[in-house]
C-alpha cells in the first residue's frame with residue numbers, strides 16, 4: 097500500500113465534526129430525540145460523522161415542506177427561464193465547491209479522489225447544466241380532433257406538460273452525490289419539489305448539496321434531504337400519499353417493494369435497479385483493448401457500478417490468452433485509500449458490502465470457479481477486497497448470474513457467436529452490455545438482439561446526460577437522462593376548447 101494520503105480541506109473537517117440532521121425547509125432541523133447513527137470511513141473503518149436519523153415525524157415535516165413549496169408556486173410558478181438560470185447558478189456553486197464535495201465523498205464512500213472529482217463532481221456539474229436547459233424546452237402538441245357534436249362546433253385541442261408535484265428520490269451508496277443530482281435536477285427543471293433520501297451509509301454529500309442549493313437561490317422547501325433508514329424513513333416516504341412520483345435507484349428487491357408500495361396510491365414511479373452486465377468479446381476483437389475495457393468497465397469504483405462489466409464472454413480459442421492478460425493487468429493494481437491519489441483499487445463502501453463480496457467469492461470457489469488472481473481481503477484495516485479474476489466460470493454458476501457489486505470479473509468461454517448471444521441474454525437483468533469488435537456487420541446484427549437498455553461497442557460504462565439510461569427486464573422501469581427523464585417528472589394535460 098502506498099502512503100501519501102491527501103489531507104482533507106479545513107471545511108471538510110469542520111463539516112464532518114458537525115452533528116447532522118435532516119435538511120428540511122431550507123435548514124438543518126433541530127431534533128432532540130431519535131436514533132443517533134454513525135457513518136464510517138471505509139479506508140480505515142473508523143467513525144467519520146454522526147447523524148440523527150429521521151423518524152416518522154421528520155418524514156412528515158419533509159413532505160409537508162415540499163408540498164407547501166410546490167403549492168405556493170415558489171418554484172413551479174417561476175418563469176422557466178428563471179428556473180433555468182437558478183439551476184445554472186446551482187451548477188456553478190457546486191463546481192466552486194467541487195474539491196470539498198469530492199473529498200467528502202471519498203472519505204464517506206471510499207472511492208478514489210480522482211473518480212470523485214471527475215465523476216461525482218465533474219460529470220454531475222455537466223449533467224446539471226444539461227438538465228437546467230430543459231426547464232425552458234418542455235413542450236406539448238397541438239392536435240386536430242374530429243368531435244362531431246354539437247353540429248357546427250369547432251374545437252381546438254392541445255397538450256401541456258405540468259410538474260407532477262412532490263417527488264421522493266431514493267438514492268444508493270455507490271455514487272451518492274451524482275445519483276442524487278440525477279434525480280434532483282430534472283425534477284426541479286420540470287418545476288417539481290423533492291425530498292431526497294440518501295443511502296444510510298452515505299448521506300453527507302446530499303446534505304452539503306442541499307445547503308449549496310440555498311446558496312444558489314433555490315427557495316426553501318424545494319429541495320429537502322431526509323437522513324434515515326431505508327426500511328423506516330424510506331418506506332414511509334414512498335407510502336406518503338402526498339408524494340406524486342418516486343424515483344428510485346438501488347437493488348432489485350427493494351425496487352420491487354417500492355413499486356408495490358407506490359401502486360397503492362397510484363404514485364408514479366421509476367426504478368433504476370441492478371445489473372449483471374455482459375461484455376461480449378467477438379472473435380475478431382483486439383484483446384488488448386478488451387482487457388483495457390474490462391478494467392475500466394469492471395473495476396471502476398471497485399465494481400460498485402450498476403452497469404459494471406461483470407461477466408465477460410471470450411471465444412474458447414482465445415480464452416486462455418485473454419484470462420492471462422487480464423490477470424496480469426489486475427495483479428499489478430495498487431490497493432489503498434481513496435484519499436491516496438496513487439491507489440488504483442480502493443475500499444468498498446461498508447463492512448457489510450465487503451462481507452457480501454467475500455461471500456460471493458466463497459460461493460464461486462465452491463461451485464468450481466478458479467480464482468486466477470485476488471480472491472480475498474488484503475491485510476488492511478478498511479473494507480478492502482482484492483481485485484479478482486475468476487476463470488472457468490460456467491453460465492449456471494452464481495458468478496455468472498448474481499450481481500456481486502465488487503471488484504470481481506468472471507470470464508466465460510463460448511464457441512459460436514450465436515451461442516454467445518444466447519448466453520448474453522440468459523439473465524434476469526438487462527441494464528447494459530458491450531460488444532468488442534471491428535466487424536461492423538456483426539455488431540449491427542447483434543445490437544438489436546441484445547436485451548439491454550444500453551449497448552456499447554468497443555467501450556463499457558460511459559454515460560452522457562443526453563443518452564437515455566435504464567434497464568430492460570428486472571433492471572428497472574423507466575429511463576434517466578435525456579428529454580424522457582424530465583418528462584417523467586411531468587403529467588401530460590389535454591386541453592380541449594370548444595368555440
Ligand code: NAD
Pocket residue numbers: 266267268269270271293294295296324325326327328329330331332334345346347348350351353354368369370371401402499501527571572
Ligand atoms: P438498496 O436497494 O439496499 O438501497 C437503496 C436505497 O433504498 C437506500 O437509500 C436505502 O436506504 C433505501 N431503502 C432500502 N429499503 C427501503 C424501503 N423498504 N423503502 C424505501 N427505501 C428503502 O441498494 P444499495 O445497497 O444502496 O445499492 C446497491 C444496488 O443499487 C445494487 O443492486 C445496484 O445495482 C443498484 N444500483 C442501480 C443503479 C442503476 O442506475 N440502475 C445505480 C446504482 C446502483
